[in-house]
Amino acid sequence: MEKKVFLIGPGYMGREYCKVLLAQGYTPIVIGRGEKSANRFTEETGIRVDWLDLDLALKEIDEIYGYAIVASTEESQADNTMALIRAGVKNILLEKPGGMFISDLEKVSKMAIKYNANVYIAYNRRFYASTDRALQIISEDGGVRTAVFEITEWSNVIGNAVKNRSTDIKEEILSSNSSHVIDLFMLFCGEPVDYKCYVKSDPLLVWHKTGCIYTGAGVTNKGILFSYHADWNAPGRWGLELLTMKHRIIFKPMEQLKIQNINSVEITNVAIDDDLDKKFKPGLYKQVESFMNDMDDKKKITVHEQVEHMKFYADMEHKEYR
Numbered sequence: 001m002e003k004k005v006f007l008i009g010p011g012y013m014g015r016e017y018c019k020v021l022l023a024q025g026y027t028p029i030v031i032g033r034g035e036k037s038a039n040r041f042t043e044e045t046g047i048r049v050d051w052l053d054l055d056l057a058l059k060e061i062d063e064i065y066g067y068a069i070v071a072s073t074e075e076s077q078a079d080n081t082m083a084l085i086r087a088g089v090k091n092i093l094l095e096k097p098g099g100m101f102i103s104d105l106e107k108v109s110k111m112a113i114k115y116n117a118n119v120y121i122a123y124n125r126r127f128y129a130s131t132d133r134a135l136q137i138i139s140e141d142g143g144v145r146t147a148v149f150e151i152t153e154w155s156n157v158i159g160n161a162v163k164n165r166s167t168d169i170k171e172e173i174l175s176s177n178s179s180h181v182i183d184l185f186m187l188f189c190g191e192p193v194d195y196k197c198y199v200k201s202d203p204l205l206v207w208h209k210t211g212c213i214y215t216g217a218g219v220t221n222k223g224i225l226f227s228y229h230a231d232w233n234a235p236g237r238w239g240l241e242l243l244t245m246k247h248r249i250i251f252k253p254m255e256q257l258k259i260q261n262i263n264s265v266e267i268t269n270v271a272i273d274d275d276l277d278k279k280f281k282p283g284l285y286k287q288v289e290s291f292m293n294d295m296d297d298k299k300k301i302t303v304h305e306q307v308e309h310m311k312f313y314a315d316m317e318h319k320e321y322r
Helices: 012-023 035-045 054-060 074-087 102-114 127-140 156-159 165-172 173-189 275-279 284-292 302-314
Strands: 007-009 029-031 067-070 091-096 118-121 146-151 192-200 213-218 223-231 238-243 247-251 260-263 265-267
Touching: 007 012, 007 074, 007 238, 012 035, 012 284, 029 284, 054 074, 067 284, 074 102, 091 284, 102 118, 102 302, 118 302, 127 156, 127 173, 127 247, 146 173, 165 173, 173 213, 173 223, 173 238, 173 302, 192 302, 275 284
Parallel strands: 007 029, 007 067, 067 091, 091 118, 146 223
Antiparallel strands: 146 238, 192 213, 213 223, 238 247, 247 260, 260 265
16 A cells, blocks of 8 residues: 655755655645745645645545654644644654754653654654764674764854744754754764763853853763763864774764774775765655655654653753753
8 A cells, every 4th residue: 555645844844855755756745834935845846735724734634644744843843743643643754853842742752652653753864874884884893982972053154044033943953953963973872871061151152042162971871981062152063973992983074974993093084875865865865765664774763762862952051851
């Protein structure tokens, strides 16, 4: 039986998901609330968008599909996901972070359990070609020993991008954006269980009062020691380094892979098969393939796991859980 899929949100990510779905033989039913984004979506993809309230749209649709991808804004992600669950959708891929706050994710988690639905959080970097190659090297080397990551944001670039967004959106940049790096670290190393986090604000970072400089260290549930650093008002970029007995594996930039051999200072590029990452938004093709085919690849992260991850993100900023 052919699998069918809803696509919620016709914005940028919705368009990127649609390209992948069409390439894999799926023509989604697309639902969104913005006329401007709906028109652009149709112009680029040729697919009509039902721009209605999601609950109303689902009531008018003849068939409730078993699969849905939620690519709407952070403010609406949780509500849209719960509407799909109530309507009977059993498999949902929810764009990161899955909701504005921990309480949003907790509501989705409880409803998913109640309705026996599978809800996964979409972190496309888990499906990069560079990630696959790193997993191979790590397996051959006997596992990760230690790790370090950097989550420096270009504050002027991010500030301009969110200048017309809500204060909540601006203050949740770490969980909604920087978490790409932290989540990839957790794929390789496990979840932090014992850690110390330091954060310092900067009055020059006017749009993000929560913090500007972040450092910390700890140990994961796999027994891997880690540390991290960021300074949003200084030069830097995202990065992740994983150390094995034989190699230092370097993601910087994240789409590429570099390696340093033991007893050597030379850093070289690692060849990766990244044709799909160049043709589509990196990682998206493999992520959708995994979701639509129910693949047991150990890469998908559930909404239940994301609840706990969001608590770590809050701890990194010394925030109360909300």
